[in-house]
Amino acid sequence: MSGSRTRPAPGGDPMSETEIRQETMVINMGPQHPSTHGVLRLLLELDGETVVTCKPIVGYLHTGIEKNTEYRTWMQGITYVTRADYLSPFFNELAYCLAVERLLGIEAPPRAQVLRVMFCEMNRIASHLVWLATSGLELGAVSVMLYGFREREQILDVFEAATGLRMNHAYIRIGGVIMDLPQESTERIGDFLDMMPGRIHDFETLLSKNPIWLERNVGVGVLPPEDALRFGVTGPTLRASGVPRDVRKDEPYGGYETYDFDVITRSAADCFARYEVRVEEMKQSLRIIGQCLERLGEPGPVMVEDPKVRWPAQLEVGPDGIGNSEAYVTHIMEESMEALIHHFKMVTEGIHVPEGETYLAVESPRGELGYYVVSDGEHRPYRVKIRDPSFVNLQAAAEMVQGGLIADTIAVIASIDPVLGGVDR
Amino acid sequence: MIAFELAGRVRATSPDVVVSRDEVTAYVQPHELLRAVATFRDDGDLSFDSLSSLTVVDWPERTPRFWVAYELYSMVRRHRLRVKVGLPAEDPRVPSITPMFPTANWHEREAWDFFGVVFDGHPDLVRILLPDDWDGFPLRKTEELGGVDTLYHGAFIPPVDRRTT
Numbered sequence: 078m079s080g081s082r083t084r085p086a087p088g089g090d091p092m093s094e095t096e097i098r099q100e101t102m103v104i105n106m107g108p109q110h111p112s113t114h115g116v117l118r119l120l121l122e123l124d125g126e127t128v129v130t131c132k133p134i135v136g137y138l139h140t141g142i143e144k145n146t147e148y149r150t151w152m153q154g155i156t157y158v159t160r161a162d163y164l165s166p167f168f169n170e171l172a173y174c175l176a177v178e179r180l181l182g183i184e185a186p187p188r189a190q191v192l193r194v195m196f197c198e199m200n201r202i203a204s205h206l207v208w209l210a211t212s213g214l215e216l217g218a219v220s221v222m223l224y225g226f227r228e229r230e231q232i233l234d235v236f237e238a239a240t241g242l243r244m245n246h247a248y249i250r251i252g253g254v255i256m257d258l259p260q261e262s263t264e265r266i267g268d269f270l271d272m273m274p275g276r277i278h279d280f281e282t283l284l285s286k287n288p289i290w291l292e293r294n295v296g297v298g299v300l301p302p303e304d305a306l307r308f309g310v311t312g313p314t315l316r317a318s319g320v321p322r323d324v325r326k327d328e329p330y331g332g333y334e335t336y337d338f339d340v341i342t343r344s345a346a347d348c349f350a351r352y353e354v355r356v357e358e359m360k361q362s363l364r365i366i367g368q369c370l371e372r373l374g375e376p377g378p379v380m381v382e383d384p385k386v387r388w389p390a391q392l393e394v395g396p397d398g399i400g401n402s403e404a405y406v407t408h409i410m411e412e413s414m415e416a417l418i419h420h421f422k423m424v425t426e427g428i429h430v431p432e433g434e435t436y437l438a439v440e441s442p443r444g445e446l447g448y449y450v451v452s453d454g455e456h457r458p459y460r461v462k463i464r465d466p467s468f469v470n471l472q473a474a475a476e477m478v479q480g481g482l483i484a485d486t487i488a489v490i491a492s493i494d495p496v497l498g499g500v501d502r
Numbered sequence: 503m504i505a506f507e508l509a510g511r512v513r514a515t516s517p518d519v520v521v522s523r524d525e526v527t528a529y530v531q532p533h534e535l536l537r538a539v540a541t542f543r544d545d546g547d548l549s550f551d552s553l554s555s556l557t558v559v560d561w562p563e564r565t566p567r568f569w570v571a572y573e574l575y576s577m578v579r580r581h582r583l584r585v586k587v588g589l590p591a592e593d594p595r596v597p598s599i600t601p602m603f604p605t606a607n608w609h610e611r612e613a614w615d616f617f618g619v620v621f622d623g624h625p626d627l628v629r630i631l632l633p634d635d636w637d638g639f640p641l642r643k644t645e646e647l648g649g650v651d652t653l654y655h656g657a658f659i660p661p662v663d664r665r666t667t
Binding site for chain 2 (some may be wrong): 135136139141144145148179182224305307308309320322327328402433434435436438445447449451453459460462464468469471472501502
């Protein structure tokens with residue numbers, strides 16, 4: 078695979094009989110490269126230090142999530158989709174569950190909706206922190222990497238306390254969420270809200286005026302809004318190009334229309350603008366989480382009552398973590414045969430979803446995450462298509478990289494924040 | 503625009519429109535696709551200026567068998583429209599809309615990769631997520647889940663259900 082181009086000798090030197098051949102060089106960046114956010118391979122054609130063409134090659138992480146869901150029950154589908162974009166598991170769960178709920182014609186109870194919004198926004202902060210940490214590391218800001226992961230760890234601790242897992246939670250379920258928030262979690266989230274603004278300020282102190290950071294990001298990877306729209310780019314990358322597109326505002330879901338927050342845009346359309354948008358978005362997410370905490374004062378159910386939809390098992394926090402409620406196990410094993418049969422039916426066969434199809438989008442940390450879900454009326458999905466924002470945004474990478482320096486490729490790819498688990502699914 | 507109003511407006515271009523769960527779906531013939539989508543994009547009241555997603559659903563029992571679904575979105579008007587095209591089981595082909603919406607490029611490659619639907623006029627219709635030498639189109643309903651030997655460290659490992667140890 079070698080591209081070659083010939084050029085006339087420079088300056089028309091009369092002494093040179095033969096023209097000087099200048100060949101471009103084709104190199105593979107990745108699939109195993111520390112700065113490709115997973116297993117992305119870039120086929121780069123280089124003229125010296127300049128990138129002539131760039132071709133992203135994906136698929137190394139393809140795990141057949143869409144096909145797998147067709148062989149599992151509707152409820153089991155959640156455990157698959159949550160693993161697609163592994164840095165934003167709650168968003169995958171939410172989009173899938175909202176789509177199935179629309180097919181079922183049901184809505185989660187208000188308290189469950191608040192919990193969903195709160196966990197999604199915490200997840201957004203965690204995802205942006207990973208972005209900040211890894212991009213910082215790639216551009217030489219090692220301390221940012223350490224701080225970013227330190228703060229993210231606090232969020233993951235809250236996730237672990239509330240859902241039992243640090244990633245791939247399967248917490249959001251069809252019809253609500255699997256369990257209510259443990260009491261101490263509210264305090265922990267409150268502490269996090271008190272701590273985080275100062276930490277975000279620290280990040281800005283470290284980076285926003287840092288000459289090296291500015292040198293690597295300002296004016297690099299410019300994506301004009303027309304190009305961004307042509308390539309279907311969404312999320313912070315689009316908003317940094319000055320387009321105020323946010324699914325939370327444009328097509329509100331899960332009660333987002335009742336929260337007070339701003340859509341952050343920048344007009345510079347370069348890597349630095351994307352950095353600014355993400356940092357400001359973290360502050361907006363903190364605002365939303367604060368509003369969620371106020372609303373959580375009201376107790377209420379977190380799952381629909383319909384026994385044909387709700388997950389039968391009840392979970393509780395035991396001495397060794399989250400597990401099946403002992404009272405519930407006693408009930409189905411010793412007290413009620415009907416309850417046991419119902420439990421068995423719901424766990425093995427699960428819910429039946431009326432025939433139909435729907436497309437539902439949510440605003441993930443990377444942009445529009447859409448689920449096209451088709452049911453043929455059976456207890457398994459007929460088709461689940463994940464419209465992952467990383468997959469679509471990555472198409473614009475070539476446009477942004479070509480004509481720039483190879484060193485800027487790192488900054489540009491980092492600024493799109495692709496997660497290959499979502500790209501390849 | 504609410505769903506029924508939108509449906510009425512869409513019906514002026516393509517008569518076969520269904521409203522279900524507040525979502526509008528227009529069914530068009532493969533040869534009419536480009537013209538219909540261009541109208542949906544250029545009509546000032548519709549202005550479907552972006553393509554969110556594109557995928558295929560395989561219904562082996564139905565005729566036509568393959569259904570390509572285009573999810574159009576209007577940034578200006580903030581409404582959605584699904585355009586569906588039915589394609590036959592033998593030699594499923596549809597005109598590519600990549601010249602109209604460059605974002606469709608990878609979506610169409612994925613649809614080819616998974617379902618074997620050919621998009622005429624696509625600039626580079628090659629596999630995207632599966633290896634280049636993959637045989638078959640795995641998301642078709644006629645293909646089973648699993649059952650494929652996996653190349654690992656230079657040797658092929660049989661699938662889980664055929665391993666002896």
